[in-house]
Each structure stands twice: as structure tokens, then as C-alpha cells.
Amino acid sequence: MANGGPVAQVDVAVVGAGPAGLSAAIEAASAGSAVALIDENLWAGGQLPKQIHQFFGSRAHRAGERGYHIAQRLAAEAVSLPNLEWLPDTVAYGIFPGLRLGLAHSGVARELAARSVILCTGASEKSVAFPGWTLPGVMGAGALQTLVNLHRVLPGRRVLMLGAGNVGLIVSYQLLQAGASVVAVVEPAACVSGYEVHAAKLRRLGVPLLLRSEVAEVRGKESVESAVVRSRDVLGDVAAHSEREFAVDLVCLAVGLSPLAELAWMAGCEFAYEPRLGGHFPQHGEDLQTTVPGLYVAGDLAGVEEASIAMEQGKLAAISAVRSLGFAGAGTSHRRAAAAARLAELRGGEREFSGDAPEATGVMLPGSMADEVRLSRGPVAMIDCTECIPCNPCEAACKRKAISIGRPVTNLPVLDADACTGCGRCISRCPGLAIVVVDMSVPGDDALVSVAHELLPRPRPGEPVAAVDAEGNVLARGDVLKVRIGHAHTPVVTVRIPRDVAMRVRGIVHRRVIT
Amino acid sequence: MNEDVVICRCEEVTEGEVRRAIREGAGSLTALARHTRAGMGLCQGKTCHCLLARLLAEETGINLAEARPRTARPPVRPVPLGAWAQHE
Numbered sequence: 001m002a003n004g005g006p007v008a009q010v011d012v013a014v015v016g017a018g019p020a021g022l023s024a025a026i027e028a029a030s031a032g033s034a035v036a037l038i039d040e041n042l043w044a045g046g047q048l049p050k051q052i053h054q055f056f057g058s059r060a061h062r063a064g065e066r067g068y069h070i071a072q073r074l075a076a077e078a079v080s081l082p083n084l085e086w087l088p089d090t091v092a093y094g095i096f097p098g099l100r101l102g103l104a105h106s107g108v109a110r111e112l113a114a115r116s117v118i119l120c121t122g123a124s125e126k127s128v129a130f131p132g133w134t135l136p137g138v139m140g141a142g143a144l145q146t147l148v149n150l151h152r153v154l155p156g157r158r159v160l161m162l163g164a165g166n167v168g169l170i171v172s173y174q175l176l177q178a179g180a181s182v183v184a185v186v187e188p189a190a191c192v193s194g195y196e197v198h199a200a201k202l203r204r205l206g207v208p209l210l211l212r213s214e215v216a217e218v219r220g221k222e223s224v225e226s227a228v229v230r231s232r233d234v235l236g237d238v239a240a241h242s243e244r245e246f247a248v249d250l251v252c253l254a255v256g257l258s259p260l261a262e263l264a265w266m267a268g269c270e271f272a273y274e275p276r277l278g279g280h281f282p283q284h285g286e287d288l289q290t291t292v293p294g295l296y297v298a299g300d301l302a303g304v305e306e307a308s309i310a311m312e313q314g315k316l317a318a319i320s321a322v323r324s325l326g327f328a329g330a331g332t333s334h335r336r337a338a339a340a341a342r343l344a345e346l347r348g349g350e351r352e353f354s355g356d357a358p359e360a361t362g363v364m365l366p367g368s369m370a371d372e373v374r375l376s377r378g379p380v381a382m383i384d385c386t387e388c389i390p391c392n393p394c395e396a397a398c399k400r401k402a403i404s405i406g407r408p409v410t411n412l413p414v415l416d417a418d419a420c421t422g423c424g425r426c427i428s429r430c431p432g433l434a435i436v437v438v439d440m441s442v443p444g445d446d447a448l449v450s451v452a453h454e455l456l457p458r459p460r461p462g463e464p465v466a467a468v469d470a471e472g473n474v475l476a477r478g479d480v481l482k483v484r485i486g487h488a489h490t491p492v493v494t495v496r497i498p499r500d501v502a503m504r505v506r507g508i509v510h511r512r513v514i515t
Numbered sequence: 516m517n518e519d520v521v522i523c524r525c526e527e528v529t530e531g532e533v534r535r536a537i538r539e540g541a542g543s544l545t546a547l548a549r550h551t552r553a554g555m556g557l558c559q560g561k562t563c564h565c566l567l568a569r570l571l572a573e574e575t576g577i578n579l580a581e582a583r584p585r586t587a588r589p590p591v592r593p594v595p596l597g598a599w600a601q602h603e
Contacts, residue, residue, distance in 0.1 A: 040592065094589025102589055109598040124561045129530065134521050258565060265587040273580035279565070280583065 010036045010085070012321050013101055013114035015092045015263065018046020019307045020299025021120035022074040023314030024321075028118075029084040031322040031329065036112060037078060038087045038103065044078065045071030046122055046299075048307060050145040052177070053170055054431035054488055056195070056391040058409045060342055061308045064393040064429055066488050068149075070307075095263045099294050116294040116321040119264055120314060123257035123278055123300035128162065131217045133253075137224030141171040141254035148178050156250025160227045161185045162215050166306070168254030169198035175252075176205055177455055183246045184208045186215060186229050196387040197432025204507040205455075206472035216243060218251050227251050257304045264301070267292050277303030286340065288317035296321055305347075312343040346390050348408050370417035379422025379439035379448070383413050384470065384506060385432065397429035397487075424450050428486025438502050447502035448481060450494040457510065459483055459493050465508040467497045475501040478508060522570070523563040525556020533567065537574040544568065545585045554585060557593070 012028040014021045017039035025037040043049065051067025062070055079086050087105065094102040101112040125140035127133070137156060141163070147153045159180050161172045164187035172182045185202065190212055192199045199209060213231040218224055231242040259281045261271070269282040270291040281303045282290045289296050296317040299310035319336045322328055370380045383394065383403070392405040394413050402419035403426060405411045424437045427450055439448040449467065459465055459480045467478040478495035486492045495508060518531035528551045536550040544560070544567055547553050553567055554560030560567070568582035 091590075091592045091594060093592055093594050096589075104590070104592075104594040104598045107595050107598050108601050109594065126565045127562050129517070129520050129522055129566050131517055131520050134524055258561075260561075261584075262559075262587040262591040265584065266589065266591070271583070275579070279579070 007100070007111045007113050008036075009113045009115075010034045011115050011325055011327070012036075012118060012318065013099075013112055013116075014038065014118045014120060014318075015101070016046065016120035016122060016299070016301075017041075017044035017075075017078070017086075017088075018120060018122055018299060018310065019048055019070070019074070020122075020301075020310035020314035020317075021046070021118070022071075022078050023311040024118045024120060024296075024298055024318040025084055025314075026074065026078050026081065027315045027318035027335075028322050028327075029078075029081040031318070031327045031332070032083070033322050033325060033327045035081075035084045036087055036114070037084060038090050038092050038101075038112075040089070040091045042089050044075040044086070044088070046120075047142070047145075048074075050142075050149040051170075051307070052149060052174060054393075054490075055308065056389060056431050057308045057346060058390065058392050059396055061311075061346065061390075063391060064431060064487060067307065069488075092263060095267045115325055116296065118288075118296040118298060118314070118317045118321060119282075119301055120297070120299045120310075121260045121263060121301050123259050123304050125253070126256040126258055128215070128253055128255050130215050132219055132224070133251075135218055135220050135224050136222065137220065137249055138218060138251045138253065141167050141252050142257075144250075144252050145171055145174065148174060154178050154180055156180060156224070156248070158183055158246075158248045159250040159252055160215070160229070160246055160248045161252045161254060163187065163254030163256070164189075164192040164194055164199065164209060164211075165254060165256070166194035166198060167257075168252075169194040169202060171252060171254060172207060173198065173201050173205075176202075176207070179456070180250070182207045183248055184210050184229065186210050186213045188212065188214050188232070190234075195389055195432065197385065197389075197434050200384070200470060200506075201433055204468050204470055204472050205509065206468070213242075215251065219245075224249055224251055257300060259301045259304065261301060264290065264295070264297065267295055269295065274303065277305070286316075287320035288313055289320055294321075294324070308346050309343060312339045312346065315339045316343070345409060348390065348410055369415065370420070374417045375438070375440040378441045379424070379437050379450075380417055380420050381415060381422060381424075381426055381435055381437050382503075383415055383426075383430075384434045384436075385413055385430075388412060391431065393429045393431060394426045394435060397426040399423075399425065424492060425486070427452050427492050428488065428490035433507075436506060438505070440499065440502060442496075445499055446496045447499045448494055448496055449478070449502055449505045450492055451505070451507050452486070452490050453493045453508055453510070454490060455510065458491055459508070459510050463510075465493075465495060465510050467495060467501065467505045468507050468509055469501075469504045470506045472509075474509070475504055478505075522566050523551070523553035523556065523560075525558050525562070526552040526554075528553040530570065533570050534574060537571060542571070542575055542577075544571070544582060547571070548585055559591070560584065
């Protein structure tokens with residue numbers, strides 16, 4: 001499919017401007033190579049612009065930054081580099097011998113010759129085929145995020161979410177933020193596979209998490225009207241009489257992603273297969289080079305993991321590419337080692353739970369809450385964090401160094417209640433919203449609790465709210481005392497509630513989100 | 516089996532048709548495509564390839580790793596034919 005005319009030439013062509021591609025292009029251009037960054041969309045960022053939650057990880061991983069902000073920052077950096085050519089609205093429709101890319105932009109095809117190519121094409125959504133899955137109103141979670149977070153369209157008001165991995169949990173929460181109600185999250189496995197803190201945010205908002213369950217059928221004439229959910233027993237057989245029908249107008253599938261590898265197949269790469277990474281993906285070494293010399297992969301294409309990992313892989317792939325092209329300067333080895341170390345840290349952690357039950361039940365661990373003496377002295381933080389995931393913004397948030405995590409960053413936080421002044425700075429800096437501040441020292445029968453609250457309408461001083469526990473049970477009526485805006489635009493609401501329930505409060509509900 | 520459930524939405528190929536094709540000898544995603552057109556529509560199998568692979572594994576006993584996608588040919592995204600009519 002070559003056409004005549006001069007062929008442009010670059011040192012490094014990056015296909016896909018998501019977190020991996022942006023990171024790769026910035027790294028390669030910073031090393032002095034001529035870079036072309038290609039994306040089929042008009043904007044850069046890949047899946048990042050749709051992510052409105054604060055990211056996990058450590059400071060080095062940009063933890064505490066909302067996904068869309070990371071995208072803005074990386075895109076701005078990329079276009080500011082003089083030897084980086086940004087090619088939006090450009091499809092890489094094929095890859096040909098000699099690492100030549102076929103591109104199509106504004107209805108015109110051209111070729112791009114590159115000395116090395118880094119494929120960062122991401123992944124696409126998997127499907128589940130139950131009766132009724134082709135009705136309007138059944139859609140993938142990624143598609144739903146695009147509609148809601150990019151186009152500001154809410155395609156349904158009552159949603160059933162299938163899948164309790166991070167995508168299903170995060171998108172469910174975003175649907176609540178957008179004003180929809182999530183009638184249930186359905187998960188075939190015996191436990192959620194996403195982070196427990198994401199599940200906890202849903203639990204305290206009263207969203208049922210139905211484990212060992214599946215969608216049997218979706219019903220409706222012209223579009224989704226209801227979904228039938230059933231469960232299975234421990235042997236995997238359908239549990240008798242377990243069918244429940246939910247009236248919904250939207251069924252969202254968050255059932256996994258699969259690398260978008262057509263260009264890699266076309267180039268002749270050898271592939272590996274790993275179900276936990278999405279299926280088939282191009283074989284690659286630690287340097288992210290595939291079995292085709294000069295062809296690298298990064299991000300979900302290299303195996304579905306997450307955005308932070310994509311960014312580190314993008315850097316590593318670019319470093320490998322520029323090294324082999326002779327652009328490596330002083331400091332390249334150090335940068336490579338640093339990126340590799342950050343990658344290992346992100347993948348570390350057994351995701352163990354420190355307790356018998358994997359759910360956050362609001363029962364604090366020793367080391368995460370204060371004793372009665374300290375509680376009576378004034379406000380103090382309570383940290384409901386029970387899962388070992390790579391995350392430590394709370395440690396950096398505390399100016400008194402009252403929260404420690406140390407290394408590895410998968411350690412659970414330990415609170416020094418005596419050093420804690422209850423200032424509440426940590427509340428808005430926990431990406432999992434797992435920290436509250438309680439003040440039992442106020443006179444009378446009341447106490448004060450401060451919580452992060454990311455739903456609209458924003459509560460106002462004087463308004464009544466419902467104070468809820470970790471399971472979403474309403475404990476008492478609370479009265480809003482004050483609202484301040486914390487880190488990353490997160491509202492922190494202080495409510496006055498009865499003393500006897502104060503220690504169990506994990507959130508507030510301004511209006512019932514579930515009908 | 517859900518005979519009438521559509522597996523390939525783009526080409527409207529049902530589970531029943533896919534299973535029948537496999538039993539008649541279509542033992543790969545490529546063969547299934549030739550037999551039924553499953554995977555040859557607008558999305559080029561992005562939506563259905565996992566579903567087809569699972570059916571293949573169920574019917575023939577191959578494992579999912581062996582159910583490789585069809586040969587990738589350009590263009591991997593729809594491109595207007597006129598794009599090549601202009602030289603650049």
C-alpha cells in the first residue's frame with residue numbers, strides 16, 4: 001500500500017499517545033532523537049483523560065494526581081519539545097518491512113520511515129455474550145467512561161455493573177458521581193479483584209457487591225429494561241432460586257481488556273499468552289524490545305496492567321530505543337535503572353489482607369487508630385487501610401510525620417496518634433478516601449467527623465446529611481459544620497454527629513444514591 | 516448453549532452458527548471467519564475474538580493460547596479508499 005512521493009523519516013516513531021506513548025515520546029525526544037508521536041484521536045492521553053480519580057502509587061509515580069491532570073501535564077510536555085512531531089487524528093493503518101508505518105491523516109495516506117518504532121496501542125474491551133447483550137444500553141465500561149467523562153452524556157440512570165476489577169469499581173463510583181444509581185456490582189469470582197479501597201468507596205455509598213454472581217439475561221424490547229442476575233455455589237453450579245431481576249436501563253461490562261496487537265502481529269512479532277495480562281501479547285524482554293529488532297512495545301499492549309506501569313514501560317522502551325540508535329547520553333543508565341526500580345515497586349506487594357475478612361469493615365487495625373485518652377484530647381485521624389497495595393501519599397501528606405509507610409510502599413500505614421494533630425490534611429490526599437478525622441473532645445453529646453466527599457451537590461454548612469458506616473448503613477443524622485476544599489479539588493466535609501456513633505462513621509450521604 | 520445469542524455483532528453470527536461451523540471442521544479463528552464471516556465486520560473481531568476463542572476451546576479442547584487471531588492485514592482501522600488516491 002505504498003504510494004509515491006518522498007517518505008518522511010524519524011529516529012523514533014511512537015504509535016499511541018496514551019500514558020505509555022507520551023512517556024516514551026518525551027523520553028526519546030529528551031535524549032535528542034527525532035520523534036514522531038502518532039494518535040488516532042485529536043487529543044493525547046489515551047485512557048487518562050477519562051480518569052477523574054486520584055492515582056495510587058508513590059510520589060515518583062505521580063500518586064495523588066487525578067488521571068486527566070496527568071494527561072494534561074504529559075501532553076503539554078510532549079508538544080513543548082522541539083524535536084517531537086505530534087501527529088493527532090492520524091491512524092497508523094499498517095506496519096511494513098523496514099519499520100515503515102502506513103499513516104492516514106485527514107483522508108490522506110502517507111508513509112513514515114522510522115529507525116525504531118514503539119507500539120503503545122493499548123487494549124480493547126472484552127465482552128460477555130448473555131441473551132440480550134446486544135440490546136442498546138449494554139456497553140463496555142471504557143465506552144461508558146468516554147460518554148460520561150469526555151462527552152458529558154449519561155446514557156442511563158439505573159446501572160448494573162458486571163465486573164468488580166478496578167475498572168468496574170472505579171466506573172461504578174464515577175457513575176454515582178455523575179448522578180446515576182448503581183443497583184449492584186456483579187462479580188463471578190468469590191471476591192473483588194480490584195483494590196479494596198475502591199470497593200469500600202462503593203460499600204459505604206450503599207452499592208451492593210454481589211459475589212459469585214453473573215448476568216443470566218438482559219431483557220427489554222428496544223433497549224435495556226431489566227437484568228437478571230443469578231449466583232453460583234462454591235462448586236460452580238447455578239444456585240437454585242438465586243435469580244433476581246433488577247430494573248435497569250444500563251448494563252455496563254467491565255470484564256477485562258485485551259491488547260490491541262494488530263500492528264505487532266503484522267510486523268511478525270512472536271507472541272506469548274497470559275490470561276492475567278489480557279491474553280496474547282508481544283513477547284518482550286525487560287528492555288521492552290519485541291522479537292523484531294527495533295520494534296518495542298509499552299503499556300497495555302505489552303500486557304494489561306495499569307497506567308503507572310505503562311508510563312514506566314514507555315520510558316524504558318524509549319531508553320532502549322535511543323541507546324541502540326546511539327543517542328544515549330550521560331545519565332541514561334541511571335534513568336533506566338530508576339525506571340526499572342519504580343516498575344518493580346509498582347508490581348510488588350502481595351495484595352495481602354491484614355485481617356481475617358478481606359472487606360474493610362471499619363474495624364481498625366492496631367496502629368491505625370488512637371486510644372481513648374488521645375481521642376479525648378482533640379481531633380485525630382483514623383486510617384481504614386487494610387490492603388497492601390503500592391500507595392503512600394498519606395505519608396507525604398502529614399507535616400508532623402505522624403503517618404509512616406516506609407519501604408516498600410506496599411506497607412500498610414501506621415499512625416502515631418500522639419504526633420497527629422488532627423489537621424485533616426491527609427483526608428483529601430488518600431486516593432482511596434480511607435482516612436477520616438474524628439474529634440471526640442467537643443463538649444456535650446456530639447462529636448465531629450471530617451470526611452472526603454466527592455459527590456454533588458456539594459454539602460453546605462447547616463445542611464443535614466446521613467452519616468454512614470463502612471457498609472453504608474445510616475448511623476445518624478449529621479449536620480454539616482464546614483466544608484473546605486482539599487487536595488486535587490476534593491471537598492472535605494466536617495459534620496456534627498452523636499458521640500456514640502462517631503467512631504464508626506466512614507462517610508456521608510447527602511441524598512440517597514440508591515432508590 | 517444459547518443458540519440464538521449473537522456472538523459477532525457486526526456480521527450477526529449467532530452462537531449456534533459458530534458451534535455448527537466448528538463441528539463441521541472450522542478449527543481456528545481464520546477458518547471460522549471464512550465459514551461464517553465472524554470477525555470480518557467493521558470492528559474486525561475486536562469485540563468477538565475472545566468469545567469465538569472460548570467457543571473454539573469448548574468445542575475442540577484446544578487451549579485459549581492456541582486460538583490465535585486471524586492474520587492481521589492492513590488497514591487495521593477503516594481508512595477511506597480515496598486516501599491512497601492522493602499522493603504525498
